[in-house]
Amino acid sequence: MTLHVYGQPCQSRLFLGTARYPSPASLGQAVEEAKPGFITVSLRREAIGMGRKAKSPHAYQGSHGFQGLLKAMGVPVLPNTAGCLSVSEAMTTAHMGRELFQTPLVKLEVIRDETTLQPDLPGLMEAARLLCAEGFHVLPYCTTDLSVADKLMQAGCTILMPGASPIGAGQGIHDPAAMKRLRACFPETILVADAGLRVPSQAAALMEWGYDAILVNTAVARAENPPLMARAFAKAVKAGRMAFKAGPTLEREEAVPSTPMAGRAFTDDTQPWRESAHAPA
Numbered sequence: 446m447t448l449h450v451y452g453q454p455c456q457s458r459l460f461l462g463t464a465r466y467p468s469p470a471s472l473g474q475a476v477e478e479a480k481p482g483f484i485t486v487s488l489r490r491e492a493i494g495m496g497r498k499a500k501s502p503h504a505y506q507g508s509h510g511f512q513g514l515l516k517a518m519g520v521p522v523l524p525n526t527a528g529c530l531s532v533s534e535a536m537t538t539a540h541m542g543r544e545l546f547q548t549p550l551v552k553l554e555v556i557r558d559e560t561t562l563q564p565d566l567p568g569l570m571e572a573a574r575l576l577c578a579e580g581f582h583v584l585p586y587c588t589t590d591l592s593v594a595d596k597l598m599q600a601g602c603t604i605l606m607p608g609a610s611p612i613g614a615g616q617g618i619h620d621p622a623a624m625k626r627l628r629a630c631f632p633e634t635i636l637v638a639d640a641g642l643r644v645p646s647q648a649a650a651l652m653e654w655g656y657d658a659i660l661v662n663t664a665v666a667r668a669e670n671p672p673l674m675a676r677a678f679a680k681a682v683k684a685g686r687m688a689f690k691a692g693p694t695l696e697r698e699e700a701v702p703s704t705p706m707a708g709r710a711f712t713d714d715t716q717p718w719r720e721s722a723h724a725p726a
């Protein structure tokens with residue numbers, strides 16, 4: 446089943462960040478290898494020749510080279526508000542993204558501070574409310590907090606992007622139970638696991654738990670061989686999704702003999718083998 450992001454079909458369940466690559470060629474090759482569903486672009490950090498406090502789309506006129514590169518990749522762009530420290534800054538950046546890339550989509554980040562890069566949750570909820578009311582299609586970078594998820598959904602978000610661990614730190618999945626709980630509590634919501642992944646097995650695990658997609662940047666961009674790592678993540682996301690659809694067996698506390706009893710070669714009805722909720726076809 447194809448993933449749709451606010452009605453837009455995705456060619457892949459891997460979304461790729463475009464920052465911190467060693468060169469434009471390396472970024473281009475990584476995108477070529479991963480064939481991601483989206484590439485996400487930080488207006489504040491990526492636009493060439495831009496001051497950090499740029500407030501007008503005209504400040505991005507010097508970024509034609511980078512925009513040309515993005516266009517050449519032929520992958521839908523998801524503008525993001527990475528690095529925005531306030532609601533107003535995130536709103537301004539979202540408007541610039543809409544104008545530059547002609548899309549209502551925005552990956553919304555409102556961060557508390559530049560050291561931890563943790564989401565400022567009250568700010569995030571407020572910005573999400575305002576942007577959704579303006580017709581933006583908002584993908585909020587959030588935590589696994591269930592009440593925050595409720596509020597973001599009430600604001601009009603149909604997709605959530607919970608962080609697995611701090612952005613750029615490569616610490617993997619800090620709290621697997623919380624990631625699984627969010628999945629279980631919001632079975633109909635599109636969940637894109639975001640931030641902190643280091644190796645493809647972590648992306649595969651999240652997909653096995655039923656996450657709909659993965660966003661990764663640093664693990665690919667700062668790998669020794671970014672295109673190869675991009676390809677590895679793409680394969681892991683596919684494998685994880687396939688395993689989820691196949692319906693993994695339950696983990697058990699005790700051993701269960703795998704040798705069948707005489708006359709019962711193909712079934713063992715005394716054992717529940719899977720969760721009752723099955724993966725979609």
Ligand SMILES: CC(=O)[C@@H](O)[C@H](O)COP(=O)(O)O
Binds near residue numbers: 485
């Ligand atoms: C580019 C982007 O959106 C990042 O802010 C994102 O959260 C990815 O995090 P990693 O760099 O840890 O993969």
